[in-house]
Amino acid sequence: MRLTTKGRYAVTAMLDLAFHSQIKPVTLTDIAARQTISLSYLEQLFARLRRANMVKGIRGPGGGYSLAGKPDEINIADIIAAVDEPIDATKCGGEANCQNEKACLTHDLWMGLSDQIRDYLKGITLAQLLEKHRIQEIAKRQDQDTPQVIEIHRHPELMSNLNDIL
Amino acid sequence: MRLTTKGRYAVTAMLDLAFHSQIKPVTLTDIAARQTISLSYLEQLFARLRRANMVKGIRGPGGGYSLAGKPDEINIADIIAAVDEPIDATKCGGEANCQNEKACLTHDLWMGLSDQIRDYLKGITLAQLLEKHRIQEIAKRQDQDTPQVIEIHRHPELMSNLNDIL
DNA sequence: CACTTAACCCACCAAAATAGTCGGCTATTG
DNA sequence: CAATAGCCGACTATTTTGGTGGGTTAAGTG
Incomplete structure (x- = not known):
């Protein structure tokens, strides 16, 4: 997001x-x-x-x-x-191809944050x-x-x- | 934020x-x-x-x-x-000067969202x-x-x- | 029907932000 | 003193953002 x-x-x-x-x-x-x-x-x-x-x-x-x-x-x-x-077009594309086809260090962190924000905004x-x-x-x-x-x-x-x- | x-x-x-x-x-x-x-x-x-x-x-x-x-x-x-x-440099600068010196329609919404995100990230x-x-x-x-x-x-x-x- | 309205569409543009380059300077260590 | 690695600043390429300007098309109205 x-x-x-x-x-x-x-x-x-x-x-x-x-x-x-x-x-x-x-x-x-x-x-x-x-x-x-x-x-x-x-x-x-x-x-x-x-x-x-x-x-x-x-x-x-x-x-x-x-x-x-x-x-x-x-x-x-x-x-x-x-x-x-499309939300994931940037780098960490939904799946973990952030760093030469593998997950980057902070992949999970951003996924968590995205969920957080999305949930909040979906509720409004x-x-x-x-x-x-x-x-x-x-x-x-x-x-x-x-x-x-x-x-x-x-x-x-x-x-x-x-x-x-x- | x-x-x-x-x-x-x-x-x-x-x-x-x-x-x-x-x-x-x-x-x-x-x-x-x-x-x-x-x-x-x-x-x-x-x-x-x-x-x-x-x-x-x-x-x-x-x-x-x-x-x-x-x-x-x-x-x-x-x-x-x-x-x-600095977080507020853009438009809705902390205070409500978004639309010719007055609050824009969605001012409060973005304030709420910012707080939400900030709190989440401050906790990590x-x-x-x-x-x-x-x-x-x-x-x-x-x-x-x-x-x-x-x-x-x-x-x-x-x-x-x-x-x-x- | 002609005319106006307002959506729809597209190509192009300017400013800004993002990401990266290059070259040089300075403190520290061996 | 030479190598290391931070520090600094100017410059550049690319992308995103926000905006222009020119259409065309569908639908109502005198």
């Missing part, structure tokens, strides 16, 4: 999704604005989340993403696993996070604070106007 | 040190050969470990490194903290690892398997001989 900012982004986005997609799907543009993550980077993360069957994408106007399952069925460990490369679901007061407050604040940001380069006509002016 | 291969290298090297430095100091060249880590990279890691007061360096022939404390006083969390940059000492049968076996095997590797570029005269030949 690797822990990087990538996983953090994914979990944050999924939590935002869980919070806002109760009624209708949520666009990545909205999530990007609220959580200050770049839209294109979100697209990449959600491509993986979709392939891992954690979210559903709905195209067209009024579309966006919604959770593929119930918030109490989606745990944090699975989200992180979905966006990070989106539903549990949603219940927390503090998270609800923060989400509210984000809804208010978020100005309507327009991604200019996605609007060719605005962009060319701008170019005329400059 | 960040978990990277850097920390893994450090812990592996420290465990090797704990295992071999009972009688006399151990050279980084030996550790590099046994654990297949580059010598210069080890030097960098050990510079930090020394500054963090976890190892003592002894110069000159017969020198090398030995542990600064007893194996049962050195825990894994401290080793990792010694080689990785080098002494405990040394007791494990499997680790003893692996260490033995490494002692036998390790051929005497000579770092040629560290031996200018060998290097120039080689240049003459080629």
